[in-house]
Amino acid sequence: MNCNEATSLMSAFTDGETDRARTHSIERHLRTCPQCAEAHRSLLALRTRLRAEVPYFPAPQALRTRIAERLEHQASSSPVDRAATSGRWRWLTAGALGGCAATVLAWMIGTSLLQWRANEDLALEAVQMHVRATLNHHLIDIASSDQHTVKPWLSARLDYSPPVQDFTADGFALVGGRLDYFDRQPVATLVYRYREHTIDVFVRPESARAPPSSLRTVRGFNVAHATGSGMDWLAVSDVNTEGLSAFVQKLAQRKLP
């Protein structure tokens, strides 16, 4: 065996992945060639360093807990469980990191996954509503790009007054609003257009304690959530996840005029 052959096999040899005949000839070659022997030592040194210095990331406990809950839910998806969690918006954090950032920000705005158990239904419901509205061409009850037209129209039909803003300057143009029946209560839906995409934003009063925000994908649609200005904001669209969660956070963050 010459140096070229030995070099091309050195990495596999170091992994013990060369066949017996080749292993034997490389070993013989290494005894006579100091350069290749050095290359071999250096690969072994690299391995030692990789194992000593490169961190291994075991699954965080929070992730394990969520998966365990998911399994339990799957095993016994009882109606009692659903009754207990519906009626409220229960968004939970996807990780401690989100929690930290949210605490620091106090706005409780960030992006993470929806808590599976209670919210898979909710995200699915939001997506279904969005799809239904799109298919029926019933996107808009009140068509207007004027926030001062849309807001009073919605307020007159709900027991709360959703903040309505136009973000045409940022590429998200308000095109109107409609009423939906979502999670067992009437809810204001703001409709925005971003390039060719329609975005539905469900707005309702913030529930109980301000939860961290969430993001998930249901059947190809992205669902993003944020809390702010006293409201829970849930956006559904085929806009990419970054764009959508940035937008929903902007909506939530904006102070009331």
Place this chain on the structure above:
Amino acid sequence: MSNENRFRTLVLPHLDAAHNLARWLTRDADDAEDVVQDACVRALRYVETLRGGEAKSWFLTIVRRAFYDWYRSNRPQEIARDAGAAIDTAVDDAAIGPEQAALLHADSQALADAVAKLPLGYREVLVLREMEELSYKEIARIADIPIGTVMSRLARARALLQCSPLLRAIGEERSGARS
């Protein structure tokens, strides 16, 4: 045995490996969790088809696919960079200047950074080999490439690490020997 119990006994023991792989592929803690959760949903759906002995590579295959689906929808701009030519030429695309390298190579963060900067196709085989100690055959199955490609990518990944500007320390240890 119910699917949930199969999942618990066969798949859950490999959750650390799944998370570690996802973490090195996404290079982000939150994204890694998203990918692992998605992989779990898929694994639970197909766990019936799983035979016991190959649970780890079966699950890691799913994690890798979940990652690529996530990657396509969330990082489309990076795909072009990782694909094709990039895989043969790219070293550190966030090319690290010599002074940064000097700063970094002093601490052991340097090697981790160099691994994180490997092109995706190299990073995945390296993590599977060096951290999970899987055989070439298993890696080939998970990454859906021939064994010969596993071999050449690993060799190349190691060569990239050895000549990374982040890692001159290794070169120096080799006392002048050139690869």
